[in-house]
Amino acid sequence: MSSKLKIITIILITVLLIYKCSTALYIPTSVDAQQLGISLDSLRMGRVMYVNKCGSCHSLFLPERYTKSEWRVNLDSMQIRSDLNDQQRKVILKYLESKSKH
Amino acid sequence: MKKLVILLAILNFNTIYGQDRLFTYTYQSNVLSKGQKELEIWNTLRSGRKEYYSRFDNRSEFEIGLGSKLQTAFYLNLTSITSSTDINSIKSLETEHEISFSNEWKLKLMDPVADPLGLALYFEYGIGSSEYEIEGKLIIDKRISNLTIAANAVYELEYAPLIEADQTAWAKENLADFDLAFAWSVSPKFAVTLENTFKNVFVNGELEHSALYTGPGFSWVQSNFWMNFTLLPQVVSFKGQSGSSLNLNEFEKIQFRLIFSYVL
Numbered sequence: 001m002s003s004k005l006k007i008i009t010i011i012l013i014t015v016l017l018i019y020k021c022s023t024a025l026y027i028p029t030s031v032d033a034q035q036l037g038i039s040l041d042s043l044r045m046g047r048v049m050y051v052n053k054c055g056s057c058h059s060l061f062l063p064e065r066y067t068k069s070e071w072r073v074n075l076d077s078m079q080i081r082s083d084l085n086d087q088q089r090k091v092i093l094k095y096l097e098s099k100s101k102h
Numbered sequence: 103m104k105k106l107v108i109l110l111a112i113l114n115f116n117t118i119y120g121q122d123r124l125f126t127y128t129y130q131s132n133v134l135s136k137g138q139k140e141l142e143i144w145n146t147l148r149s150g151r152k153e154y155y156s157r158f159d160n161r162s163e164f165e166i167g168l169g170s171k172l173q174t175a176f177y178l179n180l181t182s183i184t185s186s187t188d189i190n191s192i193k194s195l196e197t198e199h200e201i202s203f204s205n206e207w208k209l210k211l212m213d214p215v216a217d218p219l220g221l222a223l224y225f226e227y228g229i230g231s232s233e234y235e236i237e238g239k240l241i242i243d244k245r246i247s248n249l250t251i252a253a254n255a256v257y258e259l260e261y262a263p264l265i266e267a268d269q270t271a272w273a274k275e276n277l278a279d280f281d282l283a284f285a286w287s288v289s290p291k292f293a294v295t296l297e298n299t300f301k302n303v304f305v306n307g308e309l310e311h312s313a314l315y316t317g318p319g320f321s322w323v324q325s326n327f328w329m330n331f332t333l334l335p336q337v338v339s340f341k342g343q344s345g346s347s348l349n350l351n352e353f354e355k356i357q358f359r360l361i362f363s364y365v366l
Binding site: 051055 | 122132135136138170213214215216217218244245247253280282290300312314340
């Protein structure tokens, strides 16, 4: 195999491996919901709202990046800017806290 | 005290979400938030060809987010090249200057955090005193915990005037690059990077020059300010070698790039 072909093959394999990996932002399962004592629908709604409401303006951060208290502060600072009502804030916060940094 | 902690946390959050770019050669799919503006200063030094060659590029970029998925940027590009020339067997050094303007557009199609893969399309055109160019990129990236991987497929078409038999003609050059880069976030404010650039130049449909560059770098972010650096030596050539394993006819032995940016 020529060197150029090897490089192209490495690039293609890398891209395929990257795609095969699941999304970095976790998708809640029934196991997560059971462990946390929160309904699965609520967790999934939190993820959808986080992606749509927050991701429409800035890059998304993984829940494990901040602690629960840091997420609360972050959402407090962003609530007015992103036009979130209290119920939406609560649902998003539940999702982010479910995998937050300890 | 509690208010101070909250204020510091807010400042920290706002600072971090302003910075997404980790690499200097390889692009990522993220776009600036709507209305967010950045001033980026690019400095690239390329050095070492078969004969003496030193090129310095300075790009001043004004970047603005237009929506959740679209951004544009305007560049003023200044280039200075000092190289060895041979006129009637007399060697000397000659310095050329060029000024050009570029405009880029980036459209994010998939998000690197929310979707399995980040995906974006990029288009840029450039108008210069001695060159016209258009460039398209397919950008793919992925975040896996502290690791960010980005890959770009780049196609560039350049036109430059030349005089042939007292007539002005246009020389066309096709460039195809493939970039693959890795970044490891040591902390939210510092990442180490490794960039690979596979450069190919086609003339009249034939591959004339091909080389691979690989090198380390870093990304560092502070309040309303970030800087990325890469040291990129040519490691091997596949076409157009100049008496060694490197192609020093078309490409340089080494490149350094430093980008620093202020979030406006």
